Amino acid sequence: MYDYDVLFIGAGPGGYVGAIRTAQLGLKTACADGRETLGGTCLNVGCIPSKALLHGSEKFEEAADGSLARYGVKLGKVELDLSALQADKADAVKGLTGGIEFLFKKNKVEWLKDYATFKDAHTVEVAGKMVTAKNVVIATGSSVTPLPGVEVDNDKGIIVDSTGALALAQVPQHLVVIGGGVIGLELGSVWRRLGAKVTVVEYLDALLPGMDGEVRKEAAKIFKKQGMELRLSTKVTKAAVKGKKATLTLEPAAGGAAETLEADCVLVAIGRRPNVDGLGLAAIGLELNARGQIETDHDFRTKVDGVWAIGDVIPGPMLAHKAEDEGIAVAENIAGLTGIVNHDVIPGVVYTAPEFAGVGLTEEAAKERGEIKVGKFSMLANSRAKTNHEPDGFVKVIADAKTDRVLGVWAIASVAGTMIAEAALAMEFGATSEDIAYTCHAHPTHSEAIKEAAMAVTGKPIHI
């Protein structure tokens, strides 16, 4: 009766993972995406290229700032070959997007190479053809939120969004980042390490919204120490481009006298919004919420029968692993199994140096819900971090005062992104801080700081 059992619209981490899963479960599956390569924002212009530049720029900084000398590594003049770094990034993207194409073939997922528009709940138009499916999953992701008065032109390379900032052909002298969130700090770090002066203009009075308050305060100290200039509680109201320079108008967020700031590159990173333009949602009577997102129930069903939605286009953190898990869950629900995502336990990581990571409630949010106990352990007292000359950071474990159940874990450490997986697993299993404290952790590892912070919840850390 239908061409496919399931059609995914969008081949990002939500859509491609979901499509592979439905195919594995024996359903005839197609996935529509008009990009030249599969993998969506994450693989093409997000997670992967940004991590390639973060890794490469960290290597460059290590070589250039003389910090390898203490290990007896003697270097001559260190120079940057930006095109080689960009080629390494392109290689990572090519390998991984090509890998998804291979997985589609292996699992018999058909890639429909264009953008899709709904005609009715079971029919979409793709590349001028009508395609029908019993179930349609919207996984169209998100795009950069525009800032009125500051027009992005990635081709000129003066006012850019994250996609433009990943592709700069030369290191800017002065990069101004609008938005002290994840993108601003990751890409700001890349270009600072490669030699740019970086100024971050943030509307709020702290960086990294959504993270634990103490982590946000520490982030400001660390990025300042690294040489970033931070302009908190400040907004950009206008940008004018003349020749190869941009002049920004800045004002205190609370109102007050305006000032100007010159830059040869401006990165607009003030958040992302769901991709729904051109989807034809009116044709199926699907309305958006006040934030422009598609609402679903716990099983990822929209209000329209047979139409489901996952990933950045629905509420929740805009993260690749959240989209992937929703892709698997929606596939299992469509196949008649029980697919569940625990939205209370989704880790978040900022891949700077050090990394900032967290899972569960912030201390502020946990306090609002009831009485808590907090244990903290400094990375200065962790033997591995000390040996590696990585003094910045701490781990913080937040537990319910009565039950001792872990409510949230926050970490600033060179490998916090890897460490936080343990905390997520513990929370998924409903662990208490005592469970973590009595779990044997290998020595010497950064992860011992999680054990010590858990011990500190009841006041019993060993190494402080």
Ligand code: FAD
């Ligand atoms: P997307 O990956 O956005 O994919 C949606 C796809 O749908 C796109 O390919 C788009 O072309 C396609 N599409 C849109 N409309 C249509 C249509 N009508 N028909 C067909 N196809 C359509 N997250 C992390 O977890 N870790 C990170 O390190 C990280 N780094 C990031 C760095 C940057 C610079 C950016 C911008 C984002 C980063 N993210 C990161 C966020 C992550 O990329 C997203 O959360 C994730 O890609 C969302 O997956 P998705 O499947 O919902 O959508």
Ligand code: NAI
């Ligand atoms: P964000 O929401 O993390 O940060 C945007 C920042 O801009 C906020 O601090 C906000 O207060 C500020 N802002 C808003 N308007 C402003 C204005 N007019 N002037 C100055 N500041 C202003 O959004 P960002 O960094 O754009 O990232 C978008 C999404 O991509 C995030 O939701 C994130 O989850 C995802 N992402 C995840 C990464 C990761 O997991 N490592 C890496 C990069 C992106």
